[in-house]
Each structure stands twice: as structure tokens, then as C-alpha cells.
Amino acid sequence: MLLTLLAATAIAIILLHDLFASAMLSGIFSLLSAALFVVMDAVDVAFTEAAVGAGISTVLMLGTLALMTSTREKAVRSFHPLPCLVVLLTGAVLVYGTLDMPRYGDPTAVVHQHVAPRYIEESYQEIGVPNMVTSVLASYRGYDTFGETCVVFTAAIGVLLLLGRPRNHEEEEEL
Secondary structure (H helix, E strand, O other): HHHHHHHHHHHHHOOHHHHHHHHHHHHHHHHHHHHHHHOOOOOOHHHHHHHHHHHHHHHHHHHHHOOOOOEOOOOOOOOHHHHHHHHHHHHHHHHHHHHOOOOOOOOOHHOOOOHHHHHHHHHHHHOOOOHHHHHHHHHHHHHHHHHHHHHHHHHHHHHHHHHHHOHHHHHHHOO
């Protein structure tokens, strides 16, 4: 059901010409994605998706819309098949790359034979944190989590610099 709603929302975003409605539907898409992550027992990823995807991204898109027109008519002039071909080719390569992955929830997958039992049995003794997810994210994957935090921080600073940039009079006349 969630995948059907995600697909319907994505199609609606593509077909709409009103950018405000597209921004709002993008927020709904992020909330549906967060719900899907909860169903797949990835609550930490769901929380991040809800906060960043539905929260911050929607606010930034609406802030950007306040600086421009509300329709796509001036931006979209004609259909170009090359970007569509690149997206379809990239999608096909990604699907091909997942063919040798174990099925979702497969108890015989490699990750369930070595890594997961070690985290479950030894994380409290090694880290001293009672919450297993926190011990994995904060200690075992600490550098990875720090890197993700730096990427999000850098992106936020970049967006704030772009939105806060003063305009020249020549730029305003062109708009």
C-alpha cells in the first residue's frame, strides 16, 4: 500500500505544473518514505527522513518558491529525451546491481551470520550503552555518522549562503 502511495505521489509531482503543490507533495512523499522505513524496522532512518525530507527540505523548497514564480511554464520549454535515457539507464544498472543481493529478511544472509549477532551479544559489554541502535551508530559506525553529519551541515550552509545572497539590480531586471 505504501509503495502504491509513493508511486502515485511521484507521478503527481511529475505531472503538476504548480510548484507550490509539487513542494507540498514532495513533503508528503518524504513522510510516506519515513512510514515505509518504519515498516522495514529502520526507525532511525525513518526519523532522519521525516526530519530532513519532510521538514527541512520542504521549508527550503517553499523558501525558494517565495523568491521565484509559482509555475513551471517559464522553466520547462520542451521535452529532451537524453536526460530521460540517462535516468532509465542508471535505474537499470542499479536494478542489475541488486540482483545478487540476498532477499529482504533472509536469515541466511551474511550480515545475520556474523555482524548482527556480535552487535546483539557484545555491544553492551564493549560500548556500555544499553540501546543497541545508539551503540552501533555512535561507536561502531561513529566515523560514518560523523561524515553524514558533516555532509548535511555543509549542504545546509550552502543553501543558506545561496538564499541569503544579496541580488544585484541587473539580476532583478533579468527576472
